[in-house]
Amino acid sequence: MTNPVTKDRRHFEDLAVGEVIELGHTRVSKDMIITFAREFDPFPFHLDETAAKASLLGGLASSGWQTGALSLRMLVDAFLSRIASCGGLGFTDLKWRNPVMVDDTISGTVRIADLRRSASHPQWGIVTLDFDIRNQDDKPVMTMRLANLVECRNAEAAA
């Protein structure tokens, strides 16, 4: 059965281990940091400049979860919205390496680290994606690994 939404997109069979996806850029403003932190991560070092200066982060910095969400959005724009993606399964090995400060610009790459067919569902494959997110000075800010489901073009041709 062909999915009318995804039929013209790249499917599992069209992906290759080692492919590198270049992400766009996102500038992280003070307003973005405070708005996100108020809803999800209301610590003084994400909300208040004076408190942030006295903290481990040394200044107002984004919630690490916000850095992850913004990185995910860059991957949707550059890759996931262009393939026959059916959703994420989970993350592992998420590490925050340096804080994202007010007006930093984040960008980076995502590399296809692994591809395997689902044993139980031959219509799906699982793509493993390694994020390397950096700031404008090329300092690493976050790494993580995502497992994402992708439709196979040919469900019968399981590897």
Next chain:
Amino acid sequence: MTNPVTKDRRHFEDLAVGEVIELGHTRVSKDMIITFAREFDPFPFHLDETAAKASLLGGLASSGWQTGALSLRMLVDAFLSRIASCGGLGFTDLKWRNPVMVDDTISGTVRIADLRRSASHPQWGIVTLDFDIRNQDDKPVMTMRLANLVECRNAEAAA
């Protein structure tokens, strides 16, 4: 040196492996789902009811990253804002087990799985926290493990 903000809170030495933190409850509305997805995870199954019904999720469901952010917020309210927390280090083993649908209520528990002093920074300890997030029918929706830095009351008394 005593931190004036955290001095009356529980410190690393006051935590015990096996302690279970009961989280509050968060009802996930259609507006919350669409607002978050527009910014961070703009897939049709998080934005449009008709498209969502035809998808793997079977109806409008929250972004998995939103479920994580809401769970983090519940942990801040129930625990992290009451201890001498200095911020998260990273996550691992995040798995989405069932989708969170419109008007579901999520809640759950977080268990202290491990406690260790930092080898390089005797003023800090690392608490490992296992999340078990469930919906109103007690079905699991997400599990994940957080490593979080906590101030030690006594930096000299490293275990």
